[in-house]
Amino acid sequence: xxxxxxxxxxxxxxxxxxxxxxxxxxxxxxxxxxxxxxxxxxxxxxxxxxxxxxxxxxxxxxxxxxxxxxxxxxxxxxxxxxxxxxxxxxxxxxxxxxxxxxxxxxxxxxxxxxxxxxxxxxxxxxxxxxxxxxxxxxxxxxxxxxxxxxxxxxxxxxxxxxxxxxxxxxxxxxxxxxxxxxxxxxxxxxxxxxxxxxxxxxxxxxxxxxxxxxxxxxxxxxxxxxxxxxxxxxxxxxxxxxxxxxxxxxxxxxxxxxxxxxxxxxxxxxxxxxxxxxxxxxxxxxxxxxxxxxxxxxxxxxxxxxxxxxxxxxxxxxxxxxxxxxxxxxxxxx
Numbered sequence: 438x439x440x441x442x443x444x445x446x447x448x449x450x451x452x453x454x455x456x457x458x459x460x461x462x463x464x465x466x467x468x469x470x471x472x473x474x475x476x477x478x479x480x481x482x483x484x485x486x487x488x489x490x491x492x493x494x495x496x497x498x499x500x501x502x503x504x505x506x507x508x509x510x511x512x513x514x515x516x517x518x519x520x521x522x523x524x525x526x527x528x529x530x531x532x533x534x535x536x537x538x539x540x541x542x543x544x545x546x547x548x549x550x551x552x553x554x555x556x557x558x559x560x561x562x563x564x565x566x567x568x569x570x571x572x573x574x575x576x577x578x579x580x581x582x583x584x585x586x587x588x589x590x591x592x593x594x595x596x597x598x599x600x601x602x603x604x605x606x607x608x609x610x611x612x613x614x615x616x617x618x619x620x621x622x623x624x625x626x627x628x629x630x631x632x633x634x635x636x637x638x639x640x641x642x643x644x645x646x647x648x649x650x651x652x653x654x655x656x657x658x659x660x661x662x663x664x665x666x667x668x669x670x671x672x673x674x675x676x677x678x679x680x681x682x683x684x685x686x687x688x689x690x691x692x693x694x695x696x697x698x699x700x701x702x703x704x705x706x707x708x709x710x711x712x713x714x715x716x717x718x719x720x721x722x723x724x725x726x727x728x729x730x731x732x733x734x735x736x737x738x739x740x741x742x743x744x745x746x747x748x749x750x751x752x753x754x755x756x757x758x759x760x761x762x763x764x765x766x767x768x769x770x771x
Contacts, residue, residue, distance in 0.1 A: 438481025439737045441717045444611025445636025448554065448585060450513050452711055452736045453477075454484040454640060455729065456720035457496045467499055469724070474503035476726035480733035484513040486614075486640070486720050488559055489544050490520035497547035505549060512554075515640075516544045517589060517614075519559035532562035532570040541582050556583035557614060561595050561765035571599060575606040587612035587640070592763045593631035600635040610637060612717070615763065617641035619650060619691075619709050619752060620679060623762040629715045638717035641710050645721070645732070647676040649688060650706035656685040683755060690751040694744060700735070705748075707735035712745060 440449040455477035457470070477485070487500050497516060504512065518540040521530040528535050541556060556577055562570060574586045588599060591613055603610040613632055615624045617639060624639065632639065645651055679685075688702070695705040710719050721732045740748075 438483070438733065440483070442638075443555070443585070443640070443717045444609065444638045446585060446609055446611045448513070448611065450484040450640075450718050451482045452718055453480070453482050453707070453733045454486050454515075454718045454720045455482050456486040456642065456722050457500055458488065458491050458642070458722060467502075469726075470499050471503045472726045473723045473729050474500065476723075476729040477733070478507065480730055481736070482729075482733060483511060484515065484718060486515040486642075487548075488517035488520070488557075489522050489540055489547075490517075490559065494522050494543065494547060497544055501547050501549040509550060514548060514550060514553055515555040515557060515587070516548065516553060517557040517559035518544070519562065519589075531565055532558055532573075533565050534569055534573040537570070537573040537577065541577055545582060552581055553583040555585050555587050555612060557587040557589050557612070558591070558599075559589050561588070561591050563765065567595075567598055568602060571602040571606060571608075571610075575603065575608045578608045585609055585611050587614065587637075589614035590616070590763065590765060591628075592760075592765070593627040595765070596628065596631050596637055597635055600637065610635075612638050612640050614640045614642060614720075616643050617710055617713075617716070618644050618646040619706055619748065620646045620684065620688075620756050622756050622758045623760055625713075625758065626760040628760070628763055629713070633715055639713070639715050640718050640720060641716055642720045644710040644719040645703050645706045646679055649676065649679040649684065650691075650702055652688055652692065652702040654680065654685055655689065656682040687752050687755045691748065694747050694751070698738075698740075698744070700738065701731060703732055704735040704738065705740075707732055708738040708740055709745070709748065711735065711738070712740045 439452050441452055443450050487496050518537055519532055523529055577583045596613055600610045617624055691702060695702050707719050710716055723729045
């Protein structure tokens with residue numbers, strides 16, 4: 438496993454990050470979740486990402502239990518705040534000072550740790566003044582409850598404004614967590630240049646496009662049994678936008694490239710996002726330990742310019758590139 442600096446900071450994270458969205462506390466039983474976490478540790482993964490909203494706080498509990506007994510200083514633990522949790526009352530959502538300061542205490546308790554390495558705003562809150570949000574995050578850092586702050590799915594202007602306020606308050610905003618893959622490239626035109634300008638790295642989610650880039654979905658065929666496309670708990674809704682024959686045919690066209698490099702299609706997909714110099718890490722999820730082991734092997738793989746050009750040629754105009762698709766909720770989800 439290789440490590441990269443996160444943003445313009447001294448914090449190093451593993452190139453492959455284990456995330457438990459849609460799995461822990463939801464899709465898989467706890468014993469399998471523990472096995473996946475231990476497979477991540479065995480593969481050299483030191484960075485773990487979750488959020489309080491995943492499985493309505495249960496995912497944090499499962500991750501905390503799975504990491505119990507590990508040397509805390511050897512890990513980087515990330516979580517997020519914004520979406521409604523608990524009884525989902527009127528103040529149980531957003532990025533108000535009240536919600537942030539109450540939420541981090543709950544996250545620390547569930548994760549069984551006294552601090553987070555990275556605390557992230559899960560979305561931009563259009564109903565709370567940005568000054569209030571960043572001040573609350575700065576206080577969390579000063580209290581020692583988080584070492585650094587980050588955001589998720591913020592657009593270029595929001596990242597610039599957030600970093601400006603953070604610097605005024607003497608804290609570091611060092612990361613953005615967007616969706617990014619060969620098929621979903623909406624951050625490239627605006628978010629990445631803005632992030633490079635202000636010292637923010639990307640921690641990307643869904644580098645394998647919810648499994649589409651693994652090649653297991655074939656054009657004209659029904660999704661395999663047990664796959665995310667058949668999961669009615671949320672996975673099916675996320676993946677359906679990619680389940681088009683033109684997308685699936687293009688993905689199958691990547692097989693010769695992967696074979697030439699002795700990589701699986703999933704490994705090629707993860708290596709592709711890591712080829713972007715503004716990406717510090719790629720989050721992988723898994724329902725089986727062997728998936729973790731396989732995808733972790735993408736760490737350290739460096740794709741040449743010729744390979745990247747071949748990938749672009751095969752995919753053509755299939756990838757989504759419209760920067761306007763980076764959109765935070767217009768109002769709070771409550």
